[in-house]
């Protein structure tokens with residue numbers, strides 16, 4: 001019998017209280033190797049808090065969690081160091097004599113092979129976010145933790161970045177936790193959806209729409225409508 005692949009994230013009973021207010025009251029979560037899980041929830045539901053905990057950036061949380069393999073985080077803002085050139089930003093913290101070559105290869109993968117010598121201030125928002133992805137990829141992560149990585153981009157750039165993410169994922173096979181407000185993005189990119197509500201995972205939905213996937217595949221609209229209802233958003237702007 002084939003053994004079950006190890007989970008890249010296994011968390012149970014994650015709790016986080018800020019100044020007497022319970023934001024996470026007992027989150028259980030597993031992410032399997034190569035699986036993309038989108039985390040949805042209303043504003044303030046604790047999505048970023050959970051992601052930061054899993055990234056190891058919040059030591060005040062309680063509960064148990066393990067992550068296996070290497071991980072990298074991409075935030076809504078690119079967080080590039082303005083005093084380092086693009087390639088140096090990507091290579092930052094990468095050990096080994098081939099760090100430079102690996103940074104160049106990662107930049108090539110995100111379509112910015114020719115911008116390694118540029119300063120971050122010379123890049124557009126979309127390009128900067130590509131660099132942020134290159135900086136994550138160069139670490140060959142088993143797990144990407146993504147906090148609204150396309151949230152600050154214009155709608156067209158966002159679509160291009162979603163396509164880039166799909167290609168990178170198909171090639172590298174990393175697992176990801178994708179925090180997003182965008183219901184369509186979640187359905188397009190994820191294998192499974194989680195809805196955070198009341199401090200817990202209130203709903204879990206496997207997406208069986210196949211790949212490649214587009215907004216017009218059968219089942220997409222129904223799932224979108226169901227998710228909007230779960231998030232208490234009217235599907236029709238004129239709905240009373």
Ligand SMILES: Nc1ncnc2c1ncn2[C@@H]1O[C@H](COP(=O)(O)OP(=O)(O)OP(=O)(O)O)[C@@H](O)[C@H]1O
Pocket residue numbers: 018019023041042043044045046047048049050
């Ligand atoms: N460092 C902090 N100190 C105090 N309260 C915090 C802190 N970080 C988050 N919170 C509170 O925890 C709650 C959840 O915040 P979080 O940013 O995780 O929500 P979110 O679901 O990611 O929201 P959004 O979708 O608006 O980004 C909010 O009420 C927020 O004010």
